[in-house]
Amino acid sequence: MGRDLTVGVMGGLGPEATVDFMAKVIALTDAARDQDHLHLIVDCNPKVPNRNLAIAGSGPSPAPELAAMARRLEQAGAELLVMPCNTAHAFVGEIRAAAAVPFVSIIEETVAELRRLPEARRIGLLTAGGCRQARLYEGALGAADLQPVTLDDAQQGRFMELLYTIKAGRRDAAVADAMRALAVELIAGGAEVIVAGCTEVPLVLRDGDLPRPLIDSTAVLAAATVAYAKRRRPLPPPRG
Amino acid sequence: MGRDLTVGVMGGLGPEATVDFMAKVIALTDAARDQDHLHLIVDCNPKVPNRNLAIAGSGPSPAPELAAMARRLEQAGAELLVMPCNTAHAFVGEIRAAAAVPFVSIIEETVAELRRLPEARRIGLLTAGGCRQARLYEGALGAADLQPVTLDDAQQGRFMELLYTIKAGRRDAAVADAMRALAVELIAGGAEVIVAGCTEVPLVLRDGDLPRPLIDSTAVLAAATVAYAKRRRPLPPPRG
Structure with missing residues (x-):
């Protein structure tokens, strides 16, 4: 088994x-x-x-800051990197080019989790405007033969206000209610499962709050982090 | 005013x-x-x-690890250091010797907060065995002309089990109830205010849960961190 791997968290x-991610890692660790x-x-x-x-x-682009953050975490001893922010994964190329250690993607892990749900084909996306514009989930779902159900422009505008x-x-409850209303609109549009594909969403919305399952990308990344760091799952190759 | 100072957190x-401390720093920041x-x-x-x-x-002593942690945080860019663990302040000499940037002590900040309460002379201490054995609060309270009210050996044993x-x-509620019972015994022993002088205590006990005020050392350190990093309060001298 060997000792646990040290995890670098690109946070803030x-x-x-970030705090929600850390709390979920701690809760998912058998300690x-x-x-x-x-x-x-x-690095929050x-x-x-x-x-x-x-x-x-x-x-301005956050890519230089994110690349520098990845390098600093690696120099500080991180053996794998994670980033509890979906939208920032638009810059994953620059991050993976900057660090020699593996970077575990919240998008890839969340889509892998969706593929484990046999009944889910139409996936409702609660994602930020940048995440949508960069087609981070849309592209990964298409490659997995899953169909995205997305917010329309007016709904996306409301999502960004909430974000x-x-x-x-x-x-508060008003914010949670408004977020839940957007998820319900995705369900009305045919979504069989909802992805909290922005790490602010699970701060106000939980699985059980909706008539369909909610997949929390923060919790998925936390579970993957524990599995990789405890060496229960082989790490993805570096510089992927 | 200048830009905010970067804070190094000696955590875990x-x-x-540590997560509780971060959440309190975020909540206390006007953002x-x-x-x-x-x-x-x-560094969690x-x-x-x-x-x-x-x-x-x-x-084995944690001092070499704590000193190395302080040095690594400084190298990573931290301009002040904090450590949300009271007992580990027994090794503050080694930490301050290892880092050139100021280290803000949770003990010193909490005792300063107690001195701002004009009515409190007898201070009930919920602290871990090591913190008590090293007389971290007892010494600082004595220097401030405040009187510690401490757990007896049997109560201290129950505290460590709870910790x-x-x-x-x-x-859960049973753990919270048992912690509250210890605080109530300190109040019966004459304490006018209770110090959550172990950062696990505020995970189960809050101000308002007791018939006397509870001073949460984690929250005091979080407030001090925000004040120093936002340059509202001058930093203590380095290598203090």
Whole structure:
């Protein structure tokens, strides 16, 4: 089995999502004492430029900061890297080019989880504008022969308002209700399962809140992180 | 004002306390968007040897690991260091000797907070065995002309059982009730205020749960971290 791998967490995108990810890693680790838990090195850097604005062409690219973060985490001892932010995976090429250690993708892990659900073909996507514009889930679902069900432009606008409201610190019932309403519209559009494909979504919406299953990308990445770091699952090849 | 200082968090002692600390820093930061939050570099390393066993002379010292952690955080860009674990402050000399940047002490900040409460003279201490044995709070309270009210040996044994139960992942009502009962015994012994002087305590006990005020050392350190990093308060001198 060997000792656990040290995990580098590219965080702060946003910070509450990073805390949610860490809490899920801890909860998913079978630990009787501190020393059984994973060693996480977390660069929680909310100063990284806004990913959605960059993808829309109206702000600076976060890629240099993300590449530098990956390198710093590797130098600090990280043996695999994860990033609990879906939209920032638009820059995964630059990140994987910057670090020699494997980078585990939240998009790939979430789509792999969806493929394990035999009944789900039509996948409702709660994703940010940049994630949608970069077709991160749409592309990966297509390759897996799964069909995305997406928000229309007006719904996507409401999603982004909610996203920035959550990032500003609001997680009350009104925000949760509005997020749930968007998921229900995806279900009305034919979605058999909903993906919380933005790490702010599970801060207000949980599996059980909807008439269809909710797949929480943060929880999927946390479970994959524990499996890789505890060497229960072979790591993806580096520089993938 | 200048830009925010980057904070190095010596974490994982235990990991849930680190997550609680990060959540409190985020909640105490006045932020309208990700970029307003602090940059935290968090070494969440639960593999550090048990502090209580080391202080009792029955386990290896964590000091070399803690000193190396402080150095690594400084090299990664941290401009001040904090450690959300009270007992590990028994090794603060080694930590401050290892890093050139200021280390903000949870003990010093919590005692400073107690001095701001004009009515509190007798301070009930919920602290771990190692923290008590190293007289971390007892010494600092004495210097501030405040009087510690401590658990007796049997109560301290029950506290340590609860501490390891929380570290094993249990935070249910029975654990919370047992922790509250210990606080109530300190109040019966004359304590006018209770200090959650172990960062696992606020995972099960909150201000308002007791007939006397509860000072949460994690929250005090989080507030101090925000004040220092936002440059609202001058930093303590380095190598203090």
